[in-house]
Amino acid sequence: AYQLRGGDVVYIDTGAYPGQTTTIGAFDSGSAGFPVRIVGSTNGTTFNRGNTSANVLDISGASFLEIENLRLTGGQSGLYGSGSSDVALRNVQCLGNGQNGIFASGTRHTFDYCVSAGNGLRSYYGGGTENQWRNGVMWGSPTVIQASSNTLSVSNSILVGNGPSAVLFGSQVVPGGYNLVWSTGVGTHDNFTVLQDAGLGWSNSLYADPQFANAAGGDFHLQSRTGRFDTNAMGFVTVDTNDSPAIDLGNPA
Numbered sequence: 001a002y003q004l005r006g007g008d009v010v011y012i013d014t015g016a017y018p019g020q021t022t023t024i025g026a027f028d029s030g031s032a033g034f035p036v037r038i039v040g041s042t043n044g045t046t047f048n049r050g051n052t053s054a055n056v057l058d059i060s061g062a063s064f065l066e067i068e069n070l071r072l073t074g075g076q077s078g079l080y081g082s083g084s085s086d087v088a089l090r091n092v093q094c095l096g097n098g099q100n101g102i103f104a105s106g107t108r109h110t111f112d113y114c115v116s117a118g119n120g121l122r123s124y125y126g127g128g129t130e131n132q133w134r135n136g137v138m139w140g141s142p143t144v145i146q147a148s149s150n151t152l153s154v155s156n157s158i159l160v161g162n163g164p165s166a167v168l169f170g171s172q173v174v175p176g177g178y179n180l181v182w183s184t185g186v187g188t189h190d191n192f193t194v195l196q197d198a199g200l201g202w203s204n205s206l207y208a209d210p211q212f213a214n215a216a217g218g219d220f221h222l223q224s225r226t227g228r229f230d231t232n233a234m235g236f237v238t239v240d241t242n243d244s245p246a247i248d249l250g251n252p253a
Contacts, residue, residue, distance in 0.1 A: 003027055006034030006064065014041040018048045021075070023058045030064035035088070040069035049075035052098030052120075059084045067092055077103040078119070089114055095218070100125045101141070111136055115220060122170065123159075126151050133157060135250070137220050139212075144184055146170030154179055156250040158210045158220075161185075173198075178251045179205040211244035222246050 004010070007030070030036040047070060049056040056075035059065060060082040071093045072078035078094025081087065084106040093115040094101035101116030105127035114136040116123040123138035126147040133152060138144050139160040145152065145168065153175040159168060161184025169187040173195070179202070181192060189195040192207040211223040219231045222244035230237040 004029075004036045006030035006036060009037040009039060012038070012040045012045045012070070014043040014045060016046040016048055018050055018074075021049060021054050021056065021058055022047055023060075024062050024065065025059075026061035026063070029062050032064060032086075035064045035066045035086075036062075037066045038068070038070070039066075040071075042069055044071065045069060046071040046073060048073050052076050055080035055103075056094075056097065059087060062087065066090070071095060073097060077101070077125075078116070079104065081106050081109070084109070088112070093117070094119065101138070102126070104128065104131060107131070110134070115139070116141075117215070117218070117220070122146050124152065125170075139215055139220070142166050143170040143187075144168045145174060147174055148172050153177075158182075158246055159184070160210065160215070168192075168195075173200050173202075175201045177201055177204055178249060180210050180246045180249055181205060181207050182209050206245060206249060208245040210246045211242050 047056050053076055055077045056072040058080045063085045065087045068090045073095045075097050077100040078097045079102045082105045085108055087109045090112045095117050097119045099121045101119040101123045103125045107128045107130055109131040111133045117139040119141045122143045123141045124145045129150055131152045133154045135156045137158045140162045142162055144159050144161055155177045158180045160182045166184040167187030168184045173188050186192055186195050196203050213219040213221045213223055221228045223242045225243055227236050227238040
């Protein structure tokens with residue numbers, strides 16, 4: 001096997017890659033200013049473990065990675081990282097895994113424009129410190145976030161449970177700002193209004209239906225009467241009669 005080094009870039013072609021856990025460990029790490037980059041195709045790169053007793057992508061012990069444009073499905077956790085650090089993920093989708101979309105117990109992970117949807121237990125399960133989820137979607141799990149209060153911050157994101165018995169927080173409240181929350185109880189507070197008034201950073205977030213185009217079908221574009229992208233038509237459409245409350249909800253800064 002080839003040992004990756006700082007500055008290496010691995011491009012993964014369009015397609016579905018089934019049947020094994022992909023592991024990037026400590027010996028495949030980059031360094032500050034020289035990350036190892038794993039880049040999937042914008043046309044779709046899917047790792048399908050096909051075994052909910054094993055993880056899809058395991059980055060335990062790795063550091064200084066950049067991971068982009070991957071779909072991780074069919075495992076115990078889509079992304080699994082224990083003791084990993086300084087990992088930047090962008091446009092990574094963790095879908096339909098048996099337990100967790102993401103298990104991240106490490107330091108300084110950033111999740112930008114990522115989706116964790118339709119996972120069996122939790123959208124995000126984590127420990128460590130200084131981890132950030134920004135401009136993403138968590139959808140359709142019984143627990144949206146299970147993490148200690150200093151583990152993760154969540155901003156400019158849409159957080160949706162799988163119904164009235166779901167909980168936003170499985171253990172403690174994490175810092176959050178300018179988020180849209182729906183179809184879940186809070187877990188740590190009686191209701192969302194109490195959370196907003198608790199002085200924990202959620203006062204500028206909103207509880208409302210995000211009006212996704214077709215979340216059950218994997219299309220998390222927001223409905224808009226002025227038009228949006230349609231994943232079936234693969235083009236711009238103007239068919240909606242509603243405007244999502246998430247439009248222009250994000251931090252104006």
